Each structure stands twice: as C-alpha cells, then as structure tokens.
Amino acid sequence: DSFINTERMKKSKCFLQRLIVPFIFLFIPFLAFAQSAPIAIDDNFSDWTSNLTTFSDANDISSGLDLLSLQVTNDDDFLYLKIRTNNEIDLTDDIISHGTVLYIDSDNNSNTGYVPQQDYGAELIINFEDRVARFEGTTTVQDIYLEDVMLRHAPTVSGDEFEIAINRHATPVGNIPLFDGATIKILFRCTTSGDAMPDEGEVFTYTFDETPVPEYVPIDLHKSSADYVRVVAWNTENDGLNEPDRVDNFENILSVLQPDIIAFSEASDTEVSTVKTMLDNLLETDNPAGWFVEKDDYDMITASRWDFIDTWPELDRQFPTLIDLPDSYEKDLLLNNGHYNCCSNDEGRQDQADQYIAFLKDAKTPGGDIDLEENTPFLLVGDLNLVGYAQQLNTLVTGDIQNTLAYGVPAAPDWDDTDCTDQICMQTDQRMAYTWRNDFSSYPPGRLDFQIYSDAAMTAMKSFTLQTGIMSTARLQEYGLNAWDAEVASDHFPVVVDYQIPMTTDIAEIGEEPEIQLWTARDEQGFYLKGTTGNATVSVYDMIGKYIVVDENVSTNNGFISSIGWASGVYLFAVENAGKITILKGVCGR
Numbered sequence: 062d063s064f065i066n067t068e069r070m071k072k073s074k075c076f077l078q079r080l081i082v083p084f085i086f087l088f089i090p091f092l093a094f095a096q097s098a099p100i101a102i103d104d105n106f107s108d109w110t111s112n113l114t115t116f117s118d119a120n121d122i123s124s125g126l127d128l129l130s131l132q133v134t135n136d137d138d139f140l141y142l143k144i145r146t147n148n149e150i151d152l153t154d155d156i157i158s159h160g161t162v163l164y165i166d167s168d169n170n171s172n173t174g175y176v177p178q179q180d181y182g183a184e185l186i187i188n189f190e191d192r193v194a195r196f197e198g199t200t201t202v203q204d205i206y207l208e209d210v211m212l213r214h215a216p217t218v219s220g221d222e223f224e225i226a227i228n229r230h231a232t233p234v235g236n237i238p239l240f241d242g243a244t245i246k247i248l249f250r251c252t253t254s255g256d257a258m259p260d261e262g263e264v265f266t267y268t269f270d271e272t273p274v275p276e277y278v279p280i281d282l283h284k285s286s287a288d289y290v291r292v293v294a295w296n297t298e299n300d301g302l303n304e305p306d307r308v309d310n311f312e313n314i315l316s317v318l319q320p321d322i323i324a325f326s327e328a329s330d331t332e333v334s335t336v337k338t339m340l341d342n343l344l345e346t347d348n349p350a351g352w353f354v355e356k357d358d359y360d361m362i363t364a365s366r367w368d369f370i371d372t373w374p375e376l377d378r379q380f381p382t383l384i385d386l387p388d389s390y391e392k393d394l395l396l397n398n399g400h401y402n403c404c405s406n407d408e409g410r411q412d413q414a415d416q417y418i419a420f421l422k423d424a425k426t427p428g429g430d431i432d433l434e435e436n437t438p439f440l441l442v443g444d445l446n447l448v449g450y451a452q453q454l455n456t457l458v459t460g461d462i463q464n465t466l467a468y469g470v471p472a473a474p475d476w477d478d479t480d481c482t483d484q485i486c487m488q489t490d491q492r493m494a495y496t497w498r499n500d501f502s503s504y505p506p507g508r509l510d511f512q513i514y515s516d517a518a519m520t521a522m523k524s525f526t527l528q529t530g531i532m533s534t535a536r537l538q539e540y541g542l543n544a545w546d547a548e549v550a551s552d553h554f555p556v557v558v559d560y561q562i563p564m565t566t567d568i569a570e571i572g573e574e575p576e577i578q579l580w581t582a583r584d585e586q587g588f589y590l591k592g593t594t595g596n597a598t599v600s601v602y603d604m605i606g607k608y609i610v611v612d613e614n615v616s617t618n619n620g621f622i623s624s625i626g627w628a629s630g631v632y633l634f635a636v637e638n639a640g641k642i643t644i645l646k647g648v649c650g651r
Contacts, residue, residue: 103494125254160252217507296553324398329360395439419468440514597638
C-alpha cells in the first residue's frame with residue numbers, strides 16, 4: 062500500500078512536471094537498434110554480448126545506489142533486460158534497501174499510463190524490492206502479480222548485475238495485452254538514492270527485433286552411459302511422498318529419470334520404509350536387497366542403489382553419507398544432502414556453509430572425524446535456499462569461511478586446492494535455470510536447488526531441471542509424462558546431474574595423459590581424434606550437459622568431427638574405444 066500511495070503522489074507531481082519541464086529541458090532520445098538474441102536466465106551473463114543494445118548511465122550519484130548500465134534484447138517470447146549497479150543488492154528482497162523500480166511505456170505513448178518522468182507514460186510498473194506491480198492501461202488501473210507478466214530473473218542471490226525476462230504475450234489484466242506495439246520506452250529509477258536510468262531529459266526507446274533466434278534444443282532425459290552416476294535432488298514439499306494424490310506424480314517422474322542416488326528433503330514425517338518400498342517397486346536394482354535408504358534427524362532422506370559405508374547426521378540441516386560404489390569405480394562417493402535455512406535467515410545459511418567447508422577440510426586431512434581417501438568424489442546437493450547474500454554460495458564454491466573462530470581459516474575445497482563447481486542445471490525445454498516456482502507467492506521463480514561438486518574427482522556429463530509443464534505434448538508422450546506431474550508433485554523441480562567418475566579398468570585416470578588426443582581443426586570447423594584403435598564412438602556435450610553429437614562413429618586415427626553450427630564454447634568429448642572411455646575437452650570458435 063505504501064508503494065502504491067507513494068507512486069500516486071509522484072504521479073500528481075509528475076503531471077505538473079509535464080507542464081513545466083518541457084520549457085526547461087531539451088529531451089535527448091536514445092533510439093535503440095534492436096537485435097534479437099537467445100538469452101538464458103541462468104546466473105551466467107556470457108550471452109549478453111557487447112553488440113546487444115546497451116545504454117550507459119552517467120555516474121551521477123555521490124552516495125547510495127547508482128544505476129550504471131542497461132542492456133536490452135528480445136526473442137519471440139520474452140523481453141530481456143540486464144542491469145548493472147555500483148553496489149551489491151538483492152533484486153527481489155530488502156536485505157539491502159535499494160528501491161529499484163522498472164517502468165515500461167509499452168505503447169510508446171507518453172499520454173497514457175503513469176508518468177514517472179517526462180515523456181514516459183508507463184503501463185507497467187514493477188517495484189522489485191517490494192515485489193509488487195501495477196498495470197495502468199488506457200481504461201484499467203490495477204495491481205497485479207509478478208507472475209501476471211511471467212517475470213523471471215537471475216541470480217536469486219545478491220549481486221551488482223541482474224538479468225530479467227518479461228513475457229511479450231502477457232495479458233496482465235483480462236485480455237488486455239501488455240505489449241500492443243513494436244516500440245516501447247524503458248526507465249529504471251531508484252527510490253532510495255533518486256537515481257534514474259536514463260536521467261531526466263533523456264528517453265530510452267527500444268523496438269523489438271522479430272528476427273528468429275535459434276530454437277532451444279530440448280535436453281534428452283536419458284543417461285547416455287550406464288557407467289555414469291545419476292544424482293537427483295528433490296524437495297518433496299511438505300512430505301509429498303506421504304500424499305496419495307501426489308506420490309503418483311513423483312513415481313511417474315522417477316520412473317523416467319532412473320536415478321542412481323536421490324536426495325529428498327522436506328520429508329520430516331516420511332518414513333524410510335515408505336521410500337524404500339516405493340523405490341523397490343518402481344526402480345529395479347542389481348542388488349537383491351533393493352534400494353538402500355538413510356534418514357537424518359531433520360527432514361532429509363538419501364536413497365541409493367548402493368549401500369552406505371557411513372553417515373554423519375550431526376551437521377546442521379545437512380546429511381553427509383559415504384556411498385559404497387561398485388568395485389568398477391576407483392573410489393566411493395561422498396554425498397551431502399542439504400536443506401539450508403529458508404528465507405531471511407542469512408546468518409543460519411552462512412553458518413551451515415561454513416560448517417560444510419570445515420567438514421571437507423577435516424575429510425581431506427588425516428586424523429580427523431572423517432578420513433577420505435584422496436580424490437574421493439564429493440558433492441553437496443539439495444534445496445540450499447540461497448536467496449539472500451551471495452557470500453553463502455561463494456563460501457560453498459571457494460571455501461571462503463566467514464566464521465573463522467568457529468570453523469578455521471578459509472581453504473579451497475577441492476582436492477587440487479581450487480574451487481568446486483556450481484553446476485547450473487538448465488531446464489530441459491526452455492532457457493531458464495530456476496528450480497522453484499510458486500505462482501501464489503510474491504517471489505518470482507528462483508534457483509534454490511543446487512549440485513556443487515568436486516570437478517577434480519568427477520565430471521558432470523549432463524545436467525537439467527525438469528519442469529513438465531513447459532514440455533511439448535510430443536515430448537511428454539515420448540517419455541510417458543503428464544504436463545502436471547512436476548507441478549503437482551512439488552513446488553521444487555527435480556535437479557538432475559549425470560557424473561562420470563573414474564573407473565578401475567575402462568575409464569582413464571584423472572590427470573593421466575590420455576592415449577587418445579583431440580586436435581582442433583579451426584580452418585575446417587571441426588576436431589580430429591588421434592590415437593583410436595578401429596572405430597571410436599564419440600558423444601559430445603556442451604558444458605551444461607546437453608547433447609551436441611550422439612554416437613558418432615569416427616574411424617581409426619585422425620577421425621574428423623564437424624563442429625559446423627556449434628556455438629562458441631568448451632565441449633566435452635566422451636570417446637569410447639577398445640573398451641575404454643576417455644573424456645576430452647575441446648574449444649570451439651576461439
């Protein structure tokens with residue numbers, strides 16, 4: 062209410078400004094030459110290239126939040142915005158007061174809508190900090206939800222740059238379209254510092270580019286190799302595995318995913334026997350004992366096709382287990398199932414992150430509470446509720462402990478004394494990476510569920526988040542899924558990663574000089590394999606685990622693999638030859 066009332070007063074004031082200011086300011090229009098682009102809302106800004114429409118704002122604020130730059134692009138479905146600020150904020154929360162408000166003049170008509178600044182008539186107003194929005198059409202003024210315009214943003218944690226998506230086909234009130242023309246005006250204002258982007262006297266105008274962007278290639282749900290270890294992390298939302306009306310949806314999805322290890326959370330009243338019976342009936346194993354299931358004292362249940370060597374339930378809201386992988390793997394697997402404190406409890410989450418890094422330090426050092434064999438693969442998975450300060454995620458990845466008095470000095474967590482990898486699990490059927498969505502919440506969808514792993518001891522070969530509601534009918538039929546399966550099961554979506562873990566006989570050791578080598582043939586847009594015996598079968602993935610080439614037969618020595626049509630970036634090549642799998646990396650377009 063305070064936001065709406067404040068904005069009403071500003072509207073009256075701005076009306077008077079519209080009568081007076083034209084005689085004072087010379088307006089400078091910024092006309093953007095649009096370029097469509099395949100943007101992913103995924104915490105990664107590498108797709109925001111310098112050739113996209115960019116507006117730089119003057120560094121004109123002596124104290125408080127300064128809005129520095131804005132980039133804009135679009136595809137057929139979304140308008141994309143990227144903003145950069147001088148200070149760290151949490152875009153959709155108030156842990157650091159920032160008062161960032163977006164105004165879109167969606168009909169490019171300053172005589173309609175709300176007037177935040179001269180020559181703007183905004184139909185859409187979004188107050189990010191308070192997570193409220195309003196639509197001011199020609200005949201309708203109404204408060205709306207962020208979901209009414211399908212607002213998506215990343216990151217969910219704090220930062221100084223954010224990417225935002227707004228649906229171009231939204232009808233926030235009745236059948237009234239949000240965008241009814243090709244040209245719009247965009248304005249950001251900061252109510253705490255008074256900064257505006259663009260400033261008073263300037264106008265930012267953007268015209269949509271209807272040039273088609275490359276279609277998003279859906280991710281195949283199946284594992285590409287039986288040797289990969291598939292880990293699924295899934296918050297069951299208030300013991301969903303106990304509810305008959307929801308358990309069928311869990312089972313539909315699990316039967317398709319065929320996981321090897323599952324980290325369930327929010328299952329405080331779910332019995333181990335309930336989970337074991339479900340999995341034994343649903344998913345076959347090679348072990349006559351069926352599935353192995355362990356539960357901590359809080360709400361986490363870890364299920365595995367293989368037995369547990371040990372568990373450590375003493376950690377706060379996290380449940381490490383050492384899993385006895387088959388003898389074909391060189392090492393066992395340490396999996397920590399985490400469900401960190403929710404919402405505004407940044408202090409609790411930071412303590413849990415510090416505690417985990419201290420646990421890893423102990424595990425890597427002989428003589429402590431836990432002694433891991435060197436280069437044992439390890440990972441932290443689950444609903445980590447990272448919605449506040451980015452320091453919590455930074456600690457988990459880099460080992461930057463904050464409470465050194467309780468948990469010791471910071472230390473890089475991986476075996477090679479480097480950072481761990483935060484595996485961003487893109488959704489299977491759209492360029493989004495959020496893992497939680499609740500259309501009845503004031504919070505927009507966010508990335509709350511994680512898999513953070515040791516990239517020195519294991520490799521993520523494929524990863525994805527499964528939201529069945531966005532899959533095409535053909536894709537749903539292909540896998541025997543229902544559109545409502547994921548949404549009915551839980552407000553969190555399953556996060557899936559397939560890991561390649563070194564094997565005793567048929568996987569090249571980490572750090573071992575591979576007999577098979579990969580050479581880049583830049584002039585020919587491709588790669589050569591050297592050192593194969595007879596035909597080799599090659600599977601190629603990008604760094605988020607999406608197939609690029611599947612089972613391409615390459616002949617003996619200097620077999621050529623074309624990279625025509627591939628995006629620039631790093632790719633993983635899984636080469637199966639003479640009973641051995643070798644993982645190689647190649648760079649395309651550099």
